[in-house]
Amino acid sequence: MASVHNLIVKRGEAEILKNFSAEFPEHQVTAVSGRSGCGKTTLLSVLLNLLPADSGEIHGFQKPSAVFQEDRLLPYLTAAKNISVAAGCTETAAEKALLQVGFDPEDLKKNAVQLSGGMARRVSIVRAMLTSGDAVLLDEPFKGLDDLTREKVMQFVKENLKNRTTILVTHDPRDAKDLAAAKIIEMETEK
Numbered sequence: 004m005a006s007v008h009n010l011i012v013k014r015g016e017a018e019i020l021k022n023f024s025a026e027f028p029e030h031q032v033t034a035v036s037g038r039s040g041c042g043k044t045t046l047l048s049v050l051l052n053l054l055p056a057d058s059g060e061i062h063g064f065q066k067p068s069a070v071f072q073e074d075r076l077l078p079y080l081t082a083a084k085n086i087s088v089a090a091g092c093t094e095t096a097a098e099k100a101l102l103q104v105g106f107d108p109e110d111l112k113k114n115a116v117q118l119s120g121g122m123a124r125r126v127s128i129v130r131a132m133l134t135s136g137d138a139v140l141l142d143e144p145f146k147g148l149d150d151l152t153r154e155k156v157m158q159f160v161k162e163n164l165k166n167r168t169t170i171l172v173t174h175d176p177r178d179a180k181d182l183a184a185a186k187i188i189e190m191e192t193e194k
């Protein structure tokens with residue numbers, strides 16, 4: 004089991020995670036939901052080492068890759084270059100993956116700054132899925148995608164999870180079901 008134990012995380016004066024403990028089945032998907040502001044993104048930021056915990060223990064997230072709510076792309080590189088630089092794969096592999104998630108061949112020529120929000124979101128999903136590591140942290144990855152695109156992206160994510168321990172933050176029960184989540188954590192009750 005990957006786990007966090009008695010995590011305390013403050014942001015400014017506010018204690019966001021108050022002795023939060025949870026277990027995440029290894030090689031499976033755990034869905035995390037909870038009201039807006041309860042600390043889901045904060046939890047992922049701590050697991051990614053982007054935010055320090057004030058105390059607590061973390062096990063099983065040595066090398067996670069992530070989809071953030073904001074897409075964090077390098078604006079003047081193409082989608083495929085953004086992916087290959089971060090994931091260490093070839094641009095050809097990145098382009099193949101982008102076509103799978105619904106990019107048009109024409110879109111492959113554009114720099115990230117020229118992409119729509121939904122396209123940028125798909126680039127960040129492909130980047131996370133093609134990056135190797137022991138865990139995948141997905142912060143509302145399917146939010147705002149139309150149904151057809153969501154289906155393509157869902158298929159791509161399923162094919163590329165590769166048994167990695169996965170945390171899926173989502174408000175949509177369909178996401179947990181479609182990714183066959185082994186466990187669902189409702190954050191308020193576990194804080």
Ligand SMILES: Nc1ncnc2c1ncn2[C@@H]1O[C@H](COP(=O)(O)OP(=O)(O)OP(=O)(O)O)[C@@H](O)[C@H]1O
Nearest residue numbers: 014015017019037038039040041042043044045046
């Ligand atoms: N950079 C920051 N500095 C100070 N407080 C912050 C910062 N980012 C978030 N917070 C606060 O931390 C709390 C938890 O935010 P977080 O983004 O983790 O919630 P969330 O559960 O992911 O919410 P949502 O579902 O809306 O994305 C909120 O009260 C928020 O205002």
